[in-house]
Amino acid sequence: MRSEQRPRGEPVLARAARILQAFTPEEPELSVSEVGRRAGLHVATASRLIAAMVGLGLLARTPAGRVRIGVRLWELAQRASPTLGLREAAMPFLEDLHAVIGHHVQLGVLDAGEVLFVERLSARDAVVNVTRIAGRLPVHASSTGLVLLAWAPRELQERVITGPLSAYTPATVTSPARLRALLAGIRRQGHVVCDGHIHADATGVAVPVRSGPDPAAPVVAGLSVIVPSDGRASSLVPALQAAARGIARRVGGSSSLVQ
Structure with a gap:
């Protein structure tokens, strides 16, 4: 969106x-001009805000004069x-699972x-995997997303089901x-196997992680492997279900671990 289309008096934040x-x-x-274009800001406005954010450490400049996220x-x-807290509770179980699987083990919310x-957690010669830490995927396409969607509020389920369902491969559910x-079926069986839904050579297997050991406790995360x-x-x-139960015991019913 062009900067002149932004509302007047838009907050600096x-x-x-x-x-x-x-x-x-x-x-x-990115260059300052690239940042301005993507943010819908005049280059002078972008330059001024970037300078302020660099001063606060939120952004940093590279030796070539480009801009990146600051430490x-x-x-x-x-x-x-x-x-x-969820990541800290899960890490020992992710590491054990990764030692057994030898490919990708991941946790999503x-x-x-x-x-x-x-x-x-990944290995050098692991199968292809498009996900990364702090990365996102549509809930209908990935194994982790599907177990989260299976126990999500009904309004969200209906919004996803009736909305556009983009395809990554012919196997993606559309x-x-x-x-x-x-x-x-996921709610009934307690897991999902997605063969080739994101990439033809990879299969995702996921189970829900609950906020405590009670089988009826809310689902707070999805634990998956990509093989x-x-x-x-x-x-x-x-193996996934055993790890998920271990994480749930460590979480101990704390609803403050995830939003």
Whole structure:
């Protein structure tokens, strides 16, 4: 959106937020003009705000004069992250699971109708995996997202089911009727196996992580592994479920770990 289309008197904080959102994992460094264009700001306005944010440590300049996210912003985010306790509780179980699986083990939470990945362990020769820490995927497409959606509020489920269902591969669920049936099956079986839903060579297996050992406790995260599509993914479900129960015991019913 062009800057002149922005409402007059827009708060500086809103502009600063758009500047931060201009950066992506694929493009962590941008020129001032690129930041302004992506944020919908005049280059002079972008330059002034960037200078202020650099002064606060929220942004940093590279030797080439480009701009990137500052270490100070990462530090502040780590202190206040609502997922920090969850990640700390989960890490020993993620490490044990990763030692057994040898591919990718990841933990995701539901945020703004998407799955946000808060932790991931990988191996050098692991199968292809498009997710990354602090990355997002649509809930209907990934195994982690599907287990979160299965126990999400009904309004969100209906919004996803009736909304656009984008496809990553021919195996991605794009039919509302099929998605509705899949969610019912996940709630019944307690897990999901997604063969080739994101990439043809990879299969995701996921289980819910609850806020405590009670089987009826709220689901606060999704635990998943990404392994080769060799037909053996289902055999990993018991290991995933054991890890999820361990995480739930450590979480201990604390609803403050995630928003």
